[in-house]
Amino acid sequence: MSFSALPGQTPPEESHCKRRKLLLALIAAGALPCSMLFGATPSYAFQWPQHEEITKDGLSYGPAWDSKTLNFLSKEAVTVNDTKGWGDRAWLHCDNADFVSSDYSTKYPQTRAQASFHLQKCIEASKAHLERAVDYAGDLVDSNNKLAAPRHFGIPCVLDDKKGRYKCNTIEQLGRSWHGLEDFYAHSNWADKALDKPLGFKNPPGLGMNTLPSFWGIAYLSYSDIADKVKNDVPGNLTTGCHPGSRSWGSKIYPSCKNRVTHDHILNKDTRDATDRAKFGTNYQDSMKVATREIMRQWSDFRSRVKGRYGERRGDLIICAIIKDDVLKNCG
Ligand SMILES: [Zn+2]
Numbered sequence: 001m002s003f004s005a006l007p008g009q010t011p012p013e014e015s016h017c018k019r020r021k022l023l024l025a026l027i028a029a030g031a032l033p034c035s036m037l038f039g040a041t042p043s044y045a046f047q048w049p050q051h052e053e054i055t056k057d058g059l060s061y062g063p064a065w066d067s068k069t070l071n072f073l074s075k076e077a078v079t080v081n082d083t084k085g086w087g088d089r090a091w092l093h094c095d096n097a098d099f100v101s102s103d104y105s106t107k108y109p110q111t112r113a114q115a116s117f118h119l120q121k122c123i124e125a126s127k128a129h130l131e132r133a134v135d136y137a138g139d140l141v142d143s144n145n146k147l148a149a150p151r152h153f154g155i156p157c158v159l160d161d162k163k164g165r166y167k168c169n170t171i172e173q174l175g176r177s178w179h180g181l182e183d184f185y186a187h188s189n190w191a192d193k194a195l196d197k198p199l200g201f202k203n204p205p206g207l208g209m210n211t212l213p214s215f216w217g218i219a220y221l222s223y224s225d226i227a228d229k230v231k232n233d234v235p236g237n238l239t240t241g242c243h244p245g246s247r248s249w250g251s252k253i254y255p256s257c258k259n260r261v262t263h264d265h266i267l268n269k270d271t272r273d274a275t276d277r278a279k280f281g282t283n284y285q286d287s288m289k290v291a292t293r294e295i296m297r298q299w300s301d302f303r304s305r306v307k308g309r310y311g312e313r314r315g316d317l318i319i320c321a322i323i324k325d326d327v328l329k330n331c332g
Contacts, residue, residue: 052078067325306318
């Protein structure tokens with residue numbers, strides 16, 4: 001499935017940077033509280049500092065990133081899916097893939113298969129962005145191992161999901177791909193434990209996993225592989241949270257989330273104290289740890305894909321052009 005098949009992927013009305021700058025200006029003028037920037041309103045994801053921490057920690061394994069590029073990727077590109085125009089799409093944040101089995105709940109409002117379908121759409125969305133990142137990376141260095149024109153290596157970028165300068169194209173798509181998979185660990189019970197009270201939709205079982213799920217190995221899975229992995233490898237008790245402000249795939253209707261595991265108040269670990277579940281034991285830290293390991297996998301797999309596609313020498317130069325601030329000086 002191509003990315004263009006994703007419904008509702010129209011660019012936001014205003015860019016993330018413009019919106020953030022406007023908010024910062026209003027906060028500086030005392031017109032708005034800081035919470036407007038860092039999410040006192042219902043959150044969609046690991047908050048921005050958490051996304052930044054996970055991304056930076058995950059990328060600290062492998063070739064060294066220069067600070068300007070790394071900051072732009074981890075502070076801006078990875079968080080762009082949470083900004084206006086993108087934040088209400090559940091499949092970009094792995095929301096609404098909620099389910100509790102009949103062992104713990106009477107007649108859950110959606111089936112295991114429906115919940116897994118929503119998870120699959122989240123994985124496919126990350127995969128689509130990853131494939132674009134691999135495609136666009138080839139523009140950075142031509143088949144004679146010659147760098148693109150200097151104007152293509154500038155940072156920062158406009159994050160509107162449209163093609164522009166070459167380095168920006170790849171950085172933006174990596175950020176969008178990694179947002180969803182980082183969210184998966186904050187929004188699901190993959191790595192957490194349930195509270196010490198009866199299980200049910202208000203306290204779903206925790207899977208307590210410290211390994212990476214097969215179905216997120218998107219760099220080396222085709223779309224049909226992803227469907228197979230979701231069908232065969234998703235644990236029966238895996239759940240994410242229903243988000244009343246997020247539309248599910250193919251729907252314009254926001255769910256009420258009645259009698260469902262909810263993102264807000266029940267399951268999310270977007271911050272250390274987002275919910276009782278986030279505060280419980282090491283749930284928050286464990287989710288951050290597995291998400292970080294996931295970024296390590298994704299970054300390693302991305303580099304392998306680039307070298308596999310473009311060859312060792314050209315691949316090395318492409319990676320250099322992605323991670324270095326001064327590409328002309330370091331990657332010539
Ligand atoms: Zn998100």
